[in-house]
Amino acid sequence: MDICVLNPYFYPYFGGTEKVLFEVYRRLAKNNKITVVTSEVGSKPGKETIEGIDIIRLKTKQYALPYLPLPLAEMKGLNEAIEKTEADICHINNRFQYFRSTIKSIKLYRKKLVLTIHNSLPKGIDPITDFGGLVYDVFWGRSIMASADLITAVSKSALETTVPKRMHSKARVIFNGIDYRLFEPKPNNEKSEMIRRTLEFEDGIMLISNGRLIGQKGHEYAIRAIRELEKEGILANLLIIGRGPMEKKLKQLAAKLGIGNRVKIINGIAENELPYYYNAADIFVFPSLYEPAGMAM
Numbered sequence: 001m002d003i004c005v006l007n008p009y010f011y012p013y014f015g016g017t018e019k020v021l022f023e024v025y026r027r028l029a030k031n032n033k034i035t036v037v038t039s040e041v042g043s044k045p046g047k048e049t050i051e052g053i054d055i056i057r058l059k060t061k062q063y064a065l066p067y068l069p070l071p072l073a074e075m076k077g078l079n080e081a082i083e084k085t086e087a088d089i090c091h092i093n094n095r096f097q098y099f100r101s102t103i104k105s106i107k108l109y110r111k112k113l114v115l116t117i118h119n120s121l122p123k124g125i126d127p128i129t130d131f132g133g134l135v136y137d138v139f140w141g142r143s144i145m146a147s148a149d150l151i152t153a154v155s156k157s158a159l160e161t162t163v164p165k166r167m168h169s170k171a172r173v174i175f176n177g178i179d180y181r182l183f184e185p186k187p188n189n190e191k192s193e194m195i196r197r198t199l200e201f202e203d204g205i206m207l208i209s210n211g212r213l214i215g216q217k218g219h220e221y222a223i224r225a226i227r228e229l230e231k232e233g234i235l236a237n238l239l240i241i242g243r244g245p246m247e248k249k250l251k252q253l254a255a256k257l258g259i260g261n262r263v264k265i266i267n268g269i270a271e272n273e274l275p276y277y278y279n280a281a282d283i284f285v286f287p288s289l290y291e292p293a294g295m296a297m
Helices: 016-028 078-084 100-108 127-147 156-162 165-170 190-199 219-231 247-256 271-280
Strands: 002-006 033-039 046-050 053-058 060-063 072-075 089-092 112-117 150-153 171-173 205-210 236-241 263-266
Touching (some): 016 053, 033 078, 053 078, 100 112, 112 156, 150 156, 150 165, 156 171, 165 171, 190 271, 205 219, 205 271, 219 236, 219 247, 247 263
Parallel strands (some): 002 089, 033 053
Antiparallel strands (some): 060 072
């Protein structure tokens, strides 16, 4: 089978969706032709093949818009790249990045369209994000769902809250997965102990969290919790792994609360290194306000 995968970001860029796509499609590439059409973010424009996956990276302009978890990526020549593939199926993984002309190109060339719901209709994040997400889906997101030959969602909740009931007959749940063997406790691990020493935290327990630095992930509450624990005589340190628009604000909050030395934010940690960081900590915390199926958890 020939599959064209559409997502604005792809390996080596690694968010939750990108991890899932890379793991799924590098396996499917063993017996199928897989072409990923994506932006240049995280790499550079051009073509390359990684683990059997053909990747077309398009020149891209990014627009950082308020309340969007990721910048909007305008990919040059997107529709033309889709049309040139001989794909039987086009697989869209972000309904917030693909619009009418792209759907038209897919349908014009009689390609089947599959849409995966990685991001549920937002609820409980904040009034503007919640309302904006609903407005988008009413005016366009549901049009993509209607055009799709098949809809998959990463959880039952994501399907039920996001896909209109009239479309449930063509919708399926396919859960995300991880290689759990990587994420097992490794007591007395020298590498983890070295990481802990390198972080140079003061005495106390160490908490760790992993997620994009946006309001939805709730890192602010984890930082405030460190201060509340200190008031109760419990010394705790917090390591946040992630990048995003709230990094400066979170650091300022920690400083304002007088715990700047107990909160550190780092990024660029390779996937195979994450287990060592988790093992360096005493507790994993996941203060997210809303998740379809949180990969970090």
